[in-house]
Amino acid sequence: MTVAAYVRANARRFVRELAEFVAFPSVSASPAARPHLAACARWLVRHLRRLGARDARMVPTAGQPVVVGRIGDDPQHPTVLVYGHYDVQPAEPVAAGHAPPFAPHVRGDYLYGRGASDAKGQLFAHLKAVEVACALTGRLPVNVVFLVEGEEEIGSPHLGDVLARLAAYLTGDVAVVSDTAVLGLDRPSITYALRGDLFLDVEVSGRFPDLHSGNFGGSVENALRVLVGALARLHDPSGAVAVPGFAADVASTLPRERRFMHAVGPSEREVRAEAGGAPLAGDRAFSAYERATIRPSIELAGVVGGYPGAGVRGVIPARATAKLDVRLVPHQDPDRVHRLIFDHLAGGIPCGLELRTRERARARPVVLDRRHPTVRAAARAYRRGFGVDPVFVRTGGSIPIVSTLADRLGIPTVLMGYALPDDRAHGPNERYSLAMLGKAIATSAAFLEEIAR
Amino acid sequence: MTVAAYVRANARRFVRELAEFVAFPSVSASPAARPHLAACARWLVRHLRRLGARDARMVPTAGQPVVVGRIGDDPQHPTVLVYGHYDVQPAEPVAAGHAPPFAPHVRGDYLYGRGASDAKGQLFAHLKAVEVACALTGRLPVNVVFLVEGEEEIGSPHLGDVLARLAAYLTGDVAVVSDTAVLGLDRPSITYALRGDLFLDVEVSGRFPDLHSGNFGGSVENALRVLVGALARLHDPSGAVAVPGFAADVASTLPRERRFMHAVGPSEREVRAEAGGAPLAGDRAFSAYERATIRPSIELAGVVGGYPGAGVRGVIPARATAKLDVRLVPHQDPDRVHRLIFDHLAGGIPCGLELRTRERARARPVVLDRRHPTVRAAARAYRRGFGVDPVFVRTGGSIPIVSTLADRLGIPTVLMGYALPDDRAHGPNERYSLAMLGKAIATSAAFLEEIAR
Secondary structure: OHHHHHHHHOHHHHHHHHHHHHHOEOOOOOOOHHHHHHHHHHHHHHHHHOOOOOEEEEEOOOOOOOEEEEEOOOOOOOOEEEEOOOOEOOOOOOOOOOOOOOOOEEEEOEEEEOOOHHHHHHHHHHHHHHHHHHHHHOOOOEEEEEEEOOOOOOOOHHHHHHHOOOOOOOOOOEEEEEEOOOOOOOOOOEEEOOOEEEEEEEEEOOOOOEEEEHHHHHOOHHHHHHHHHHHHOEEEEOOOOOOOOOOOOOOOOOOHHHHHHHHHHOOOOHHHHHOOOEEEOOOOOOOHHHHHOOOOOEEEEEEEOOOOOOOOEEEEEOOEEEEEEEEEOOOOOHHHHHHHHHHHHHHOOOOOOOEEEEEEEEEEEEOOOOHHHHHHHHHHHHHHHHOOOOEEEEOOOHHHHHOOOOOOHHEEEEEEEEEOOOOOOOOOOOOOEHHHHHHHHHHHHHHHHHHHH | OOHHHHHHOOOHHHHHHHHHHHOOOOOOOOHHHHHHHHHHHHHHHHHHHHHOOOOOOOEOOOOOOOOEEOOOOOOOEEEEEEEEEEEEOOOOOOOOOOOOOOOOOOEOOEEEEHHHHHHHEEEHHHHHHHHHHHHHHHOOOEEEEEEEEOOOOHOOOOOOHHHOOOOOOOOOOOOEEEEOOOOEEEOOEEEEEEEEEEEEEEEEEOOOOOOOOOOHHOOOOOEEEEEEEEHHOEEEEOOEEOOOOOOOOOOOOOOOHHHHHHHHHHHHHHHHHHHOOOEEOOOOOOOOOHHHOOOEEEEEEEEEEEOOOOOOOOOEOOEEEEEEEEEOOOOOOHHHHHHHHHHHHHHHHOOOOOOEEEEEEEEEOOOOOOOHHHHHHHHHHHHHHHHOOEEEEEEOOOOOHHHHOOOOOOOOEEEEEOOOOOOOOOOOOOOOEEEHHHHHHHHHHHHHHHHHH
């Protein structure tokens, strides 16, 4: 029996199991979701035990628990560390016409639900690859250690501690991280570069109460107006970052590398299509693909100020806040970037109002060697799973675990992404392609063999 | 027995009754508060009946009910129409250290609670003035008609209909509107000018989903960034409005009037003190008092976009909204002002994003004749209630009912404000001075006599 035949024979059960996994509203950003995260972690432990990881367990942290489990303990075999996360992005706002985020359901070739693609479906492919490999051959050709955290979407604040505590357990010759997208169902790709990130909260506030905009409108400072004025200075009209010195330390990219990216990466039209038709913006000295990968960026990810409700309210806010999502590339220093942004914002804050910024999360950028033996094994696995050779691409996203694994455990990572660009990760109506699930299981099973060669 | 003695003798009951009135969370902006508004209206009807308004009743509208009631029906007597509103501003956000908005309580000389000053306390003074006048003299020297609406804070969308339907009932020689502040407890004042207002919702949106800021950060448009950029163009760095033509139609104010304002109005330091220490801002060619009264303004009263919750979320918003509170003076045309603002905002909206604005409420500016006989009667009443002559001041706020009463019913209005500048109307910890309540009752009772002369 082939892997594909096994997957076909068990397709209904696989979809049912994945739907169970996606149904947990495991939103790490929401304190109220804590019990759901615990329930989701328990589900994972049970699932790992059924796959043969008899020691599978929840590791408590100061935040959400980490799930670990090991299958196989043969010192002759290489060990693959599979990293995943069971937490998901918040689902709000759920507007009319949106799929209910935590009542997963199949429509067409897709399973809809928050986290179906980012990253429950991708982790699930590894779980099923282990099942398939065991079922077809009796035993795995490698040892597999699972490491699944519940705080990836909020910057993995407690993962470093767990890695330090479990360093003896979390061994491996290679780590597999599946939290990236391929170019398309028939265009497998391996991500070899990630941007870093730096999340900043920004606040403008004054030591005075909110005021009545009738009585005082036009005569006093308005913290929301001042914040908006400061934020507007972060970009020029094209959408390019306008903070002096922001890109000064960016490592220049070799012309050969840019030619390679141009040859294999998405075109302007493809980026726009992946973005659901969003108009392109930013520094036109670089392609959209380059702007989102080898160039740093600042996105305004949230503003809150004044009266947010329905109807009218005449108020002059004394306090307003914003969220900045800064993506970094080598060799930018996050502290220096934070300072540059603060200084630029502070330039226009009038006397009597205060600007404060606060770092909420950070991750280092990563560039992997495309010729490393584990990356070559991954490329062969994709060829077997998809029937075509993968291309090597960069992504603009950040996966802090990659640098953490290298720094803390000394394990090199290969990014075996199983998402599709139009899965709508982080947006409404997130979904996961069932055709992709089949190919992902086959690729993951093939990788376990390829790495064992 | 004097009015003051009666008020002293009944002070505890008066405070208890006012606390009952303030305890209703009658937030007209909140659809969920509908039952509370109805309960508050029923309380008012009962109170009016006890005062002798046997016909007091709730008049249903498509929104919140209007309460009406008449005391006295002597054709020899002049009729005073007392306008008030029982709805209040939203109380959010209720932060630590803030007084619970709907659990009114006395601290020092103040009753704390949302709406205590704006405008339940002020209406309550008229109710108690009627009680006092009846108790001390046996009958009122005038007929009094009460008209109390429940939608003032959302722009009185249904009041015009009620006035048209009840035109035969809502007669009067003069209307008294108490929704303004005096300069201080020992500095009574009569407001003779109001600004108009125009509330606009602004939206920037694209026909694409929210996007992952890792994957796309730096490469596509961000509706929140674009909205913020547009809003930032509304003002110059001093806080003065920068919309071309915005003030072009503003009636020039006579030097004599500006000298009068300078002589009686608040100084820069006093405006700042009233504003709880907020730094002054805006066009320095005018004083703070002038900027808030004879000059138009645009205040940014709210922005919502991106992820508002705790923690981090990497999102590029496809939609963001803002609320603009525009205050108008004679002879600005609201439609023209709306168009100028739209055109100015639209100037920088990139292709693929759409700007929409929507009018939510409007009111005309008002300038009253300081030498009108009813205004003179009000001035005499203040002198009796406070022991000193009132001064004549302008306010920057808007009271749509004033022009509505003139247009629909042909009744001139006198603005007999009973609030204090530091009552924190529309802000947290709103309060009403009990010393002011006593003076307000005495002034209102005196007015009923003065108007009957």
